[in-house]
Amino acid sequence: MEVVPDYIYPDREIDRAEGQVINDLKANSQPVIPDSDAWLDAELKQNILLTSVDTMIDWAQRSSLWTAICFPACCAFEFIAANGPRFDLSRFGMEILRASPRQADLMITAGTLTWKMAPNVKRIYEQMAEPKWVIAMGACAISGGIFASGYNVVPGYNHIIPVDVYVPGCPPRPEGLIYGIQMLQKKIAKKSLFHKEKA
Ligand code: SF4
Numbered sequence: 001m002e003v004v005p006d007y008i009y010p011d012r013e014i015d016r017a018e019g020q021v022i023n024d025l026k027a028n029s030q031p032v033i034p035d036s037d038a039w040l041d042a043e044l045k046q047n048i049l050l051t052s053v054d055t056m057i058d059w060a061q062r063s064s065l066w067t068a069i070c071f072p073a074c075c076a077f078e079f080i081a082a083n084g085p086r087f088d089l090s091r092f093g094m095e096i097l098r099a100s101p102r103q104a105d106l107m108i109t110a111g112t113l114t115w116k117m118a119p120n121v122k123r124i125y126e127q128m129a130e131p132k133w134v135i136a137m138g139a140c141a142i143s144g145g146i147f148a149s150g151y152n153v154v155p156g157y158n159h160i161i162p163v164d165v166y167v168p169g170c171p172p173r174p175e176g177l178i179y180g181i182q183m184l185q186k187k188i189a190k191k192s193l194f195h196k197e198k199a
Helices: 011-027 039-045 053-062 075-083 118-127 139-143 174-189
Strands: 106-110 133-137 165-167
Touching (some): 075 133, 075 174, 106 118, 133 139, 133 174, 165 174
């Protein structure tokens, strides 16, 4: 004869237990639960915020920078650390890395760039939608670093794409990168749809 262990309930018992849970919920769900945010309506009527289109757009853009993946060398590990829980880049709305440049508006160039790879990086940059920004992370990205005199090394990303912020170091620490990102956010805050630069 087959021995059925104690902890396996027959189907009928499971149905009965589930039915009991449903009946209890039905019995206790007759009154409607009041909306805990109902007070908001009255409060909101007294709070009207006025701002400019520029301020709203700049706030949204600098608070949700999405980074295109462009990490050709060792600086990338400091970027990875910055993105981890200890330094927590997501505090700045930018923990998302995009494999598609069409979904990214920031390129963090973390590493040495060779001339062989340069056309691909330039193409990735060109495929990113406007507005877009570039942070040169580390000595190699800024000037070629210790490899600058190599025949195969691009002596700075700014030879092939425009760079907005330079973060020095070999490699820069995550705090340095985060400081650079904050500098970029300040730069974005000065951007205007209608004027060259906000006052
Ligand atoms: S700056 Fe230093 S750490 Fe960064 S890619 Fe160049 S050699 Fe590597």
